[in-house]
Amino acid sequence: MNRLTREQLADRVARDIPEGAYVNLGIGLPTLVANHLPRDREIFLQSENGLLGMGPAPAPGHEDPDLINAGKQPVTLLTGGAYFHHGDSFAMMRGGHLDICVLGAFQVAANGDLANWHTGASDAIPAVGGAMDLAIGAKRVWVMMDHLTRSGESKIVAHCSYPLTGIACVTRIYTDLAVIDVTPHGLQAIETVPGLGFAELERLTGIPLINAIAPVTE
Amino acid sequence: MIDKTVVSPTAAVADVFDGATVMIGGFGTAGMPGELIDALIERGASDLTIVNNNAGNGETGLAALLKARRVKKIICSFPRQTDSHVFDALYRAGEIELELVPQGNLAARIQAGGAGFGAFFTPTGYGTLLAEGKETRNIGGRNYILEYPIRADFALIKADRGDRWGNLVYRKTARNFGPIMATAAQCTIAQVRDVVPLGSLDPEAIVTPGIFVRRVVPIRVAQRSAA
Secondary structure, eight states: OOOOOHHHHHHHHHHOOOTTOOOEEOOOOGGGGGGGGGGSSEEEEETTTTTEEEEOOOOOTOOOOTSBBSSSOOEEEEEEEEOOOHHHHHHHHHHHHSSSEEEOOOOSEETEEOSSSSOOOOOOOOOOTTHHHHHHHHSSSEEESSSBBSSOBBBBEESOOSOBBBSOOOOEEESSSSSEEEEEEEEEEEEETTTTHHHHHHHHHHHHOEEEOOOOOO | OOOOOSOHHHHTTTOOOOTOOEEOOBTBTOOOOHHHHHHHHHOOOOOOEEEEEESSSSSSTTHHHHHHHHHEEEEEEEEOTOHHHHHHHHHHTTTSSSEEHHHHHHHHHHHHHHHHHHHEEEEETSSSGGTTTTOOEEEEEEEEEEOOOOOOOEEEOOOOOOOOOOOOEOOOGEEEEEHHHSSSSSEEEESSSEETTTTTOOOOOOOOSSGGOSEEEEHHOOOHHHO
């Protein structure tokens, strides 16, 4: 079975982001999506720390400590970009102005519940940042994650065992094995990696899926 | 003549008292008013409640204030970072109280404090651990939790340029929490790269009008790099 690499997964997500979309990429894995956005589309990247029209990392030696992304890495501003304060930034999220946010996750439940901020371990120091605002605010919430944990358990579950970030908020899941839509009827697999059939995907996932995988046409 | 310029950071924070609630601007180190924090450490006020997005990076700025054990409680959204070891150790030892707030609720609570609201309903956090014990309401088919404003005795922020009336403009993403914290404190103290003559900031581009600012402290870049 082929698994997508992190870069291939980022490329897969990037393909689905349309021209003109206002998009927030969460810290960690989703940040990679920025490097794969199709060059022929104008897409607006928003960063929670007050930036719209975020550009790529600067050339070495041109970093500016006052120009960073949510992960506190140096970035650039595209021509036409804008700066704003935190109140406006989170109005963009909470107010439903972002078309898409892409988030990492520990677990996603069949109803779209998201767990991505806290393992719940008693010795863990919790940190939430903007995750809960993004989860409930963006029009479409896409999760990007490995399908299985390192020990082989599905991260797509009937009910999240980790503390929730948001309730029934995820609309689509991109993993290294499949693309799955969260629908009112249940989780609907729409794509798998080459060599992985629906039955095997469902077995690995461990909960019922709906088969909506388009036949290969090539 | 009104002149809000205070030349020394030490003089600017001289009235910060024990037990004060102090908002500190910045997202990580971008926009963090390092020289004002250093002056606050020197001032020695303790039992502080600090409002910031994070809980300090490395050993400087807010982390140094924590390390000096001046902070009783921190209200923030993202304390745990790769370089937050000062906070991590205090938290694990039970020596600092943490109020964890989703970042947008933190911003909205500060804005509510500055704008005079009594409370507000927000959808963020509904149904999560961070909403436990909070009032909820369904409005128009959507669930919300009730959140209360945060106000402070002092706000320490960093802007790019200011004038003697306290008008401020910021630089790039160092703006972050500065403009909203400025509205929510009894006494807002802004460190700036430069104090410019009245009238040289474009009135159409002033981000924080002077009514929200009590003191403006010029920090020359040479001073900044030496610190």
